[in-house]
Structure formats: C-alpha cells, structure tokens
Amino acid sequence: MILKKSMIRTLKEKKFQYAGVSLLLLLAVTLYVSLSMAVTTLEERNARFTEDYKQETFHFVPSEPVDSSKLQEWEEEFDVTLEARSYYDADVDDSVLRVFSQTEEINLPYLSEGSNPTDGSEIAVSSVFAEKNDLHIGDEVEISGERMEVTGFVYLPDYIYMIEQLTDLISDAEKFGIAIASESVMDQWSSRSQTEITGWTSDGEVPDGFMEAVRAETTILQFVEAGDNPRIQFVDTEIEGAKSMNNTLPLFILALAAAMVLLLMRRRIEMQRKEIGTLLALGYRRNELLRHYLGYAWVIGLSGTVLGLAAGAGLSVPLSNLYANYFNLPALSMFDFNPMVLVIGLIIPLVLMLSLTAWGIHRALKVEPLTLLRPKEVTVGRKSWLERLPLLNKGSFIQRFRLRLLVRNKARSLYIFLGVMFSTVLLLFGFITFNSMDQLVETTYEDIMTYDYAVYYQSLQTEEPADGSDPFTVGEVNVKGQDAKLTGYGIETGTPYIHLLSDEEKLNSELKEGAVLSTPAAAVLGVGAGEDITLTNSLNDEEMTVQVAGVADVYIGSQIYLPREVFNEFLGYPGDAYSAVWQAEKPERGADVYQIEDKQKVIDSFEATSGATRSSVIGMAVFAVVISVIVLTLLTNLIVEENSPSISLFKVMGYHNSEVSKLVLSVYTPVVMLSYLISIPLAGLTLGQLMNSLVEQTGFILPTDVSLWMAATGFVVIMLTYALSIALSKRKLKQVSLQEALKKQQD
C-alpha cells in the first residue's frame, strides 16, 4: 500500500513522539528480560548445585562429639545420610577463613579451578576470597602461622550466601571466606576446631523423631534446617523476591507506554479525520485502513520489543555476574533463558500495542465518511461543565485561555499527573532505601544494641558472669497458630546493653507487663502492642501467653524480648541460667565458647555493601528521571501540536516565543506540583506496604519515613525534569509557523 509511505513520513516527522513511546517500551522490555534472564540463570545454577552436590537437608552441633557408629545407627534407623564435618576458623590478616574438612557424601565441594588439596600444607579456597585477597593457584598463604599452598578454588553448597554467623545479614567477602583442607591439616587443628553433623534426606525433610533420638544422646547446641539457614535460603528468597519485583516495575512502565500509544494514536486519528474520510469515500475498505494505522503500532511495538529483547539479553550477563558476587554459585550453566521470558517480553507488549491501537482506530473508522469529512469544530466547540463555572469566566483573556487549556485537556493533565507520580514514587523509593540503610544501622546497632560483643556458650551457664558482662538467654520460640519462628531473648530488664527504644521511648521497663517485639517480628505476626500471643518451644511442652508490651525499633530479625527469669522458666532452665553474655570488651575465645559475635563486624559489612546500595539507588533515580523526561516531553510536545493554531495566532499577534511557551506550557506547573505533593506520602505508604509483605523473606524492615531533605531534593529533581521537558518542547513551539492560524481557518 502506498499509504505505507505516508506512515513512514509521519513517523519521521514526529520521530520524537514515536521514539519516545518506543523508548518507554524498550525500557520495560529490557528491564523485564534482563532481570528475568539473570534470575533464571541464578535459579538454574542454584538448583543444579543443590541437587548435584548434595546440599545438606539440615545440620546440627552436638555439645559432645558423636562417634561414627552412632551416626551409622541413626542413618539406618531414620533412612538419612549423616556425615561429620569439622571446621576451624583461621585468622588470615584481618579476615576469618573457615577451613572445612573435605566431605564425601554431603555438601560436596565444587572445584572451579585447580585440584583438591591432598597433603598437610595444601588448601583450596573459595574463589571470591581468592579474588579479594589476590590469591592465585600455587600461591602461598599464611594461615594461623602456617604457610599453605593454594591448590584450587572451591564452592560449597551450604555456603552459597557466605556469612560467618547465621545471624549475619550481609555477606562480606573481605572479612570472611571458606576453604577446604585434607584430613591431615584438620588433625593438626583438632583441638581448636568445631564439629557439626550434616544430614541429607531424599525428600528434604528432617525425619520424624530424629531430633528426639539425637537429644537423648547429647545436648543439641544448634539445629538448623536448610529452610532456616540463610546461607542456603537467602538465594531462594532473593530469587522469589526478584521474580515478583521483575514483573512489577516493567509492568508499570509498560502501562505508561501503552497509555502513551493510545494517546498518540488517538491524536493521529484526530489529525487525519479528513484523510480517513477521503480514503473511505474513494472506496478504501475499513480493514485496509485499520491495517494501515496498525502499521504505527507495529513499528513502535517491534522496534521497542526487539531492541529491548536484545538489550535485555545483553544486560543479563553483567547482571548474572553481579548476582554471582552476592551468591557463591558455580557457573554450572550460562545464559539460561526461559523461552517464556522471550515470548512474554515480545508477545505481551506487541499484542498490547496492537490491540490498543486497533481499539482506538476502530472507533474512528466506525464513523461515517461524511462525518469525517466535515470539520470537527462542531464537537470541539462543546463546553465542558467545568468551563461553565463562573470562576473560569473571570480574569483577563490570558488567564481564561490558560484555564481553558487545563480544563479542555483533562486527559493531558491526568497523564502528566500520573507520569509525575510514577517518577516521584520511584525517586523516593531510591531516597528512602538510601537513607534507611544508615538509619537501620544507627537505630538498631548504635542506639538499641549498645554492646560490642556477644559471647555464646556451648552449654548453659549458671555462675555469676564476670564484671562488665551481662547475661541473657537465647532460644527459638514458636508462636501458636502461626508459622513464624522467633528468636527469644531473655534479658535483664536493667541491662545497659539493650535499650528497647520505640520512637526514643525506652520499653525495657515494659517487659514486666509482657514481651517486646522487634519491628519485623511484629510485622510477620501481624500484631501490635496490647495484643496477646501464645508461645511454644521445641524443648518442652510449655505454653505461655504473653501480652505484647511494645514494638521496638529493631529493624533486623524476628526477635521477642522477655525478662530472663520468665524466659528461663518457659524453656525449663534454672532461674539464674544464661546461654550468652553481652559485653563491651573483646572476649577471649574460651573452651566453652561456642561463638563470638562482633558487632563492629556486622556494622562494617553494612558499610561495605553501602557502595552497592548507593549505585542501585542512583540507578533508580536516573531511571525515574529518564522516564519522567520522556513522558513529560511527549505530553508537552503533544500539547504544543494540538494548540498550534492558537500558538500561531499568538505569534501573529506579536507575542514572543518565550511568552507563548509560558502561556501554553507552564499551565501544567500546578498539576506537576500537586502530583508531587500527593506522591510523597504515597511513596512512603507503598514502600511500607512492600516492606511488610516481604518481611517474611527478608527478615528486616527498613524505616520508610520521608524526611524533609528527601522531599526537597525530590522536588528539585522533578521540577528540573519538568523544566527540561519544557525546554525540549520549546523547539517544537518555535517551529509553529505563522501561517498555521490562517491555514486552519480556511479548512
């Protein structure tokens, strides 16, 4: 069809508008495809590593060594594979290197390079650790005073998210790494090493009665199922979270793009009414014209999606690598793609573009050719009810003109409103996250947890703790009727090391009335102050109903705080028993010490990752700005185009370009401001909701208050964006010719 030429020329002439929509589409598709593909790769690697390398189902730490005949007995009785594994935390410079004995049945190491260590002076380290410490195969490294040769790089399936302690939140490869060594090396360190028993079952469940059987033999210091082990679980959480996030943002952008296409196509049809009428009168069939106008959607849709697919596929590689920095998964597979991703990334946007366009055109094509041939003045001239308001008929001509513009183009105002809202929410999400990281550390680790070290013992202690250390009891508790597990803390109400603050108010004394929950715990349970919860534990059959006395601003972890005597009694411990102490001084690693938590390390790892957070926040802000520039420019451009007869008339009358632009374009400034103001609380609210809905997976809640500086900075950014889009549209305004007004009057 020769009309194709007309389309191509129109596309060229209005390239700004069509490219803008295409770009929005491209952004949506790129984002969706790259994230989805990266996650698919991550998922695939995780699944294969878990399965092929026999990731543990659980592990436990007995207080006494369990001999191998006992393990064998359990294996037969419970149809489970068990294997003892010893490890030793060696100091290497400033960091901790956890050296494991080589296993043969469970948690099999994956060697990405080099060979397994065989003799007493060889070691294979995790590749991230090697990278951070600039270690190569064949290099020597000093470990606890001994020189050892690096023979290879390893991955362990139970250290995918590499954190030193299970309570750690953020993995820091500078501070912690893993390694494997041969039996002979482990023997040298046997006096200082720990032993844990790992277990594997084919169905991934802990066999019924197994824990009781073990408990009959020895005290269990720790029993961790894979599902509760962040080193294993975190990657699953991330995959799940990423999957849901991956769809949301691209969907929003897609919706914006769709709205823009609809806007553009309706505009195009409006402009070409007469043309359509002529063609119909000449004898063109309606479906021929439909096909012609669908051409626009094809061009926009195909260019956006195909380029988006290509860009997305390309971007998925660095994204996968970024994930690889977080999760220690061997590259068992590369560039995995779910064909569905490609199909969805291509089909959905295209179908959406085509069907929306078809719908938009269909309405115009239904009109009789004769009606189309007649000038449209008849319908445009209708006044909307808003215009009849007396308010709009006062003031100078200019004022009335501007108000009319606003009122007549309600759809434009709405689009501008929504566009600004979308960008503001995105921008503030970025700001809040950025700010929250600091606030989270400050509140949780500085204001509330004022200790420097926590020392966990292998067995219950009863003697008076040393001066300067404050005893507490930790234990896992369940909440009746809920799936959630909480970490219970029995604390001295007068402890100097925990100040359970809630908005500056200290809740410690409230413990007499009941329990204090951390913010994530309250969110997971869905309870607030004043409500009752019933606790159970896995040690005995005790049940205890307590009132929630308050929720503290502890943003990390699902904790419940109780007075120590109360908690001990509940767990069946002696009243003066404790399992750990907090203190300010650096503790010695005694024989009965099971684990030492160094608070500074936790904070450091937060700081270490703030770089990554910062860049992702910057990315988000840039994204917000790009999208709003596209949307606002598109809209202002359309407004100029639609009002070109009036603009031309103003010019004929002697107005300067800048005056005209003020007249026509700045009408929308109040709309932009209003939208911004409404978006501020909306952003806080939606992010809060999002955090709450994700808390079960993430285990932390970010404070979501919008502070003054965010609001101010956001305002500046949004207004600058608006100014930029107006500046871009001014060019268009300059192009409006003086004859335009006269030409239009002829028609």
Next chain:
Amino acid sequence: MAIFAEKVTKTYQSGEVTVKALREASLTVPDKKIVTILGPSGSGKSTLLNVIGGIDRYDEGQIVVDGRTLDGLKDKQLTEYRRKNIGFIFQQYNLIPTLTVEENVEVGRELSSNPLPMEDTLKKVGMLDKKAKFPFQLSGGEQQRVAIARALIKNPNILLCDEPTGALDEDTGKNILKLLKYVNETYGTTVLIITHNQGIGEMAHQVIRMSSGEIVETFENETLVDPEQVTWS
C-alpha cells in the same frame, strides 16, 4: 453509466431540528453525459451527490446505478460500489499531505482492477513535471488537478465533483472544467458537477436546478458551450 433517482428523501436530525435535505428528488442521468447541479447553498446539492456516491444513505425512494439499486446495501457493499464505480472530487481537494503528487494518485490507482497508466494520467492533468512535489508546494488549481487524477486513474464510471472550482479563480477554474470535459469525451465517464456558478451549466448536456431539497427544474442544452467560453460568476 446511467443513474436513476426516484423520489429520494433524506432527513437530517440534529438535536431538536429536523432538516429535510432532499424532498422526493427524482432525476435521470443518461450514460456518458455531463450533468451540472445548480442551486443556492443549503439546497441539498451535496446531499444528492453523496447519496448517489454511496457515502450517505437516503431514507426513502430509490437510486439505481447501472441497473442496480443502492437500496439496502450494507456498509461493505457500498464501499465496493464506490471502489468500482465512483470517483470523488472535493472542493477542498483533500490530498494526503505526506504523499507526493504521484503517490497521491497512486492512492487511487491501488483501488482499481483496471487503472489507467500513471504517466498518461499525470500528463493528462498536466502534472507530470510536478509529480515529485508535495501538496503544500502546489497552488490550489494544481492540487485540484491532482485530485482529479486520483479519481480518474481508477477509471471510474462516474465522476462526482462537489464544487470543484469553488476555491479557484476563473482561469484555473476553467482549466479544471476543460479537464473534466476531456475526461468525459475520452473515457465516456459520466460527470456530475455541483456548482452555484450558473455559467457552468452552459457546458453540460443536462442541467438540474435545486431548491430546498427539491429538484425544481431539469433541462437539456441543445448546444454545448466550450468550458473556455462559459460565463464565470
């Protein structure tokens, strides 16, 4: 192609107002003739042309073109009827601004199963040397020539012209009339010309006069005046 209309009635309803645009209009247009329809503004000329051309429907009566009635034709059938038989020429030319002269004519050519040759047609309307120009680069007369070429190239049986010279000066207007006469003579096309320019009637085989939706007078010219010689008003 001959056209018969019998007691055609058309009523427009816009809001509270009812307008009888055609009141029992009857006419016979013989094949291969030029017919002008005269009458003051609002007398129903365009409405008559539009119902004959199948871009509007009549309420009562009967229109028969080439022995086939337009009664009860569906939208699709009307489109096919226009596509095959009708060439429209409008007062406002209605060219597609994003297409060149040649491409605009091509728009018409694509509709036909036996189109005239492109070069020939462009030459006939005198636009061959300007075939690469865009409408905005042309004068009104030139644009109307292109519109004629667009209608002509389909090789239609009927050419319907609604005030084709209404926006043109005398010289240019007469040139267009010459062209229409030439088309009629060369291809045997039935040409209906609406005008409120009395003089144009002198060049037609038949003149129809309308007033308030009625056909008040029909007469045949004994001798045809050359378009060059018509009285321009």
